[in-house]
Amino acid sequence: MLMSENLLKNVPLFSSLDNTTLEELWGYLKKEIYPPHHTIFWMNEKGDQLYIIASGRVQISYIDEEGQEITLNIIGPGSFFGELSLIDNGPHVATARTVEETALLTLDRATFYSYLDKHPQLFHVLMQVLTTRLRDNTDKMRAVVDVNKQLEAKRSIFQTFVDNMAKCLTSSAFLTISVVFIVAWIVAQVYLYKRTSHAAIDFLDTPPTFFFLGFLLTLTSFLLTVLILNSQRRLAKEEEIRNKIEYHVNLKAQAEVMKLQLKMDQLLERVNKLQDTGEP
Structure with missing residues (x-):
């Protein structure tokens, strides 16, 4: 189980968890292997899973107003994506496609929220990660749109x-x-x-x-x-x-x-509810 713990430790969302908690999380994850240039999901497609890259690389892109595909990032092992759609079960804001053969660990929405309820400290980490990712993506959009x-x-x-x-x-x-x-x-x-x-x-x-x-x-x-x-x-x-x-x-x-503010409000509402009831 040491390899699984090391992998999850490299994921920013779970890096603060102890080994026992990571081992519990590992039991919820499902492993899927995708061939090169396989589309994992399309922009505006409904999503309900969190994806963690175990090996390989994934291209994150979006379609601009002229119909051209713009690459936002190419991410590798330890990176994760799909978290925005996971929170509210809404459509994906970008397209994810494998660059090479890629192994992904997936976590569905119901299991993710159940795990968050057991470990409320992850809510704050998740909000920090979402804010940082939004800022990075906005900067990359500006860099891509070099007028x-x-x-x-x-x-x-x-x-x-x-x-x-x-x-x-x-x-x-x-x-x-x-x-x-x-x-x-x-x-x-x-x-x-x-x-x-x-x-x-x-x-x-x-x-x-x-x-x-x-x-x-x-x-x-x-x-x-x-x-x-x-x-x-x-x-x-x-x-x-x-x-x-x-x-x-x-x-x-x-x-x-x-959109991010709405998702954060949903997370905060869930945290407050847990604190008020004292139950998951």
């Missing part, structure tokens, strides 16, 4: 070029270079004009080179306006998409928090 990467992938080469040009042309380095260039151009042209004409420049009669400078500045201003407006319009659209995605992620996280 910047999604928007970057949708950009064309031309859009990327426009953005880089707009960023370059609005940088302080470019503005400094532009001012230095204009001043140097004026000084150089004044010097050359005096050297060739041997007379002072009459700025009312603008030399041809200054006409060229004016044309160059006008063309640059036009290009700057077009590039910046184009880039700003697209960035505003991306920001709108980013806010929309963030809203849906926050909405999903809020829904999960509400």
